Amino acid sequence: MVKPQLQIVTKDSELEAGNELGQAEMPFAMVQGEPMAHVPRDLYIPPQALEVFLEAFEGPLDLLLYLIRRQNLDILDIPLADITRQYMNYIDLMQDMQLELAGEYLVMAATLAEIKSRMLLPRSAEAVTEESDPRADLVRRLQEYERFKAAAESIDRLPRLERDFWVANAHSELRRTREQHPPVSLDEMISAFREVVTRAEMFAHHHVQRERLSVRARMADILVAINSDTFVEFGKLFNANEGRMGVTVTFMAILELVREGLIDLVQTEIYGSLHVRSIQNRELRLVVDNITEEA
């Protein structure tokens, strides 16, 4: 098993590291050994949040809209070069982080590059009409998408059943006696189950790529959650809402921490509950793979 790059940095070495990198200019991510310092400041996203960030977008149009709206720009008058550069930066960042990127994002990158190159070409005055503005089609798509994005939000705000109001129901004995229940065969039910399991398996494959959870990130989370003064109940470290995979990642993270001698796992009685305590010295500061945890 490859040892995760988890290191304990003492105060001294932390100072060294600080001097070397410059406290303010600390790279926020290491990609293939290179600090990612070239990404503009306004693009800063903590690496762990990047996946969440990517999932926050419904696709390339949504990402473009975000870039435009963030600067209070009008869709009709996009500074294309600027927006294209920002868009490319995000794409590069996502690829560097090895996030699975939907092909649509790359298609949009190509489209932007094409529009931009067309805008660089000199055109005769007569030929320049709105139609020939290379941005026109993109603008139309952005506007159209934005309309439906807004429509989706307004549908979400409509009062709806089971959230804002409920259908009134009164008990009726008749319902029981009158309603005919359709017959179901055992075979029918088993084949339904077989199908759902098969489908779930396919779904699982699809999901894994989107929700890769890093064990190292989880190790950091755990170390943040516990301290050396008090014991934390083992079970409290797990969040059942994350499902089997999340629980497993947490479990693996705990195993790693035990192996690294970073935490203490204590069981006071047989079959009693387990408790976890950090055994790191309070003088020490943990640096997980160059991701600095803000104190």
Next chain:
Amino acid sequence: MSQNHIRNVLEAALLAAGKPLSLAELAQLFDEDSRPEPAELRDGLQILGSDYAERSVEIKETSSGWRIQVRQLYAREVSRLWPERPQRYSRALLETIALIAYRQPITRAEIESVRGVAVNPNILKTLMERNWVRVVGHRDVPGHPELLGTTREFLDYFSLLSIEDLPPLAELKAMSDLNPQLSLPVSAEDDSPLVDVALLTAGLLGEADDVAYVSSAPVDLSVGPCDDDLAEAAH
């Protein structure tokens, strides 16, 4: 038949059914020889509604008929019955249903082209299982893709009488709306409207912003007759 009796049969049926009932279904409730006229049924529903004026429920007409529903006023209290928070719909699902609702009949490919991403099959499945969306036909193009539309259940869920009751879509603006800005007299900075050859050698994604503006700025676009074309193209 007394109005009170009609009112009570309507109330009994609506509360027992727990779903909207159409006037035709309501009429079926009564014995054949004393079946009220639609007007009488409407009167009965009206009376029921005014009886409920001070109550926790109201009578509401939705797409597939009439139903009695608990007023939104009591949502805070009633929702405590179900500690699990109500289901939230993902943006992808909401955008998909919005496109189907406003643009129906629509194919999956058309949804994808507006949203710019592939439609997750699970979303369509959820929408169909909820009976919000159904296949209403096939487009007469190669492959005969399915045309999707919304159902009455969808309208019922959001308490809408018809699809026209959906919130209006935002207006589209044509690019020429911005032309006054673009056609301003050329400023001192960029008084050379011609593109410098050197700029062409600049990296594709380099500092070419100005060029982009210059090349589209000097022409007076406001006379262009293309507003309509664009608006049309957008439809």
Next chain:
Amino acid sequence: MSQNHIRNVLEAALLAAGKPLSLAELAQLFDEDSRPEPAELRDGLQILGSDYAERSVEIKETSSGWRIQVRQLYAREVSRLWPERPQRYSRALLETIALIAYRQPITRAEIESVRGVAVNPNILKTLMERNWVRVVGHRDVPGHPELLGTTREFLDYFSLLSIEDLPPLAELKAMSDLNPQLSLPVSAEDDSPLVDVALLTAGLLGEADDVAYVSSAPVDLSVGPCDDDLAEAAH
């Protein structure tokens, strides 16, 4: 708090629930700082009952609490709501009952995560009305979601003595035959250990109590590589 308000909240909840609610459940509906005493609740129910004197419904106390029910007087009319011939169950319903049977106890969210689509509340309602499914407890996670299980009636219907008599899933297991080599030992390029697909597919057929496994396994943990433990846990 006004009697009217109490009465309306009670009515709203009873009609929204469509099933009996106990005095304790009814008390929970109100804000903590203005929660009525049991006596006040009883008064509210009393008032509701007398309001219904001339109506199609009545309020009734049953073993599990209070409910609003349609008066027998309207049985003839109301019975016309329901068709004589049975309809068929949807695929979605069959998959839901199958999952509840094989994976019980299971929450609605868990069903949704396996099926990949939202569970239509009407499906659970139908299954509960048929008395095939019941709430067997609550999962000890935020929101305390209901755990669903099958009933004796369900077993009786299929002539099963116990849930173990359901046909084994041997073939299913063979199908998703999981690779015991979880990708814990990571490759050189990618030193961030990612969870393998096998883990997840294993989850499909496993039990949901990972934590229980985890907490009973810790003795060996310090020893070293945990592949085996994990593979076991995954089973």
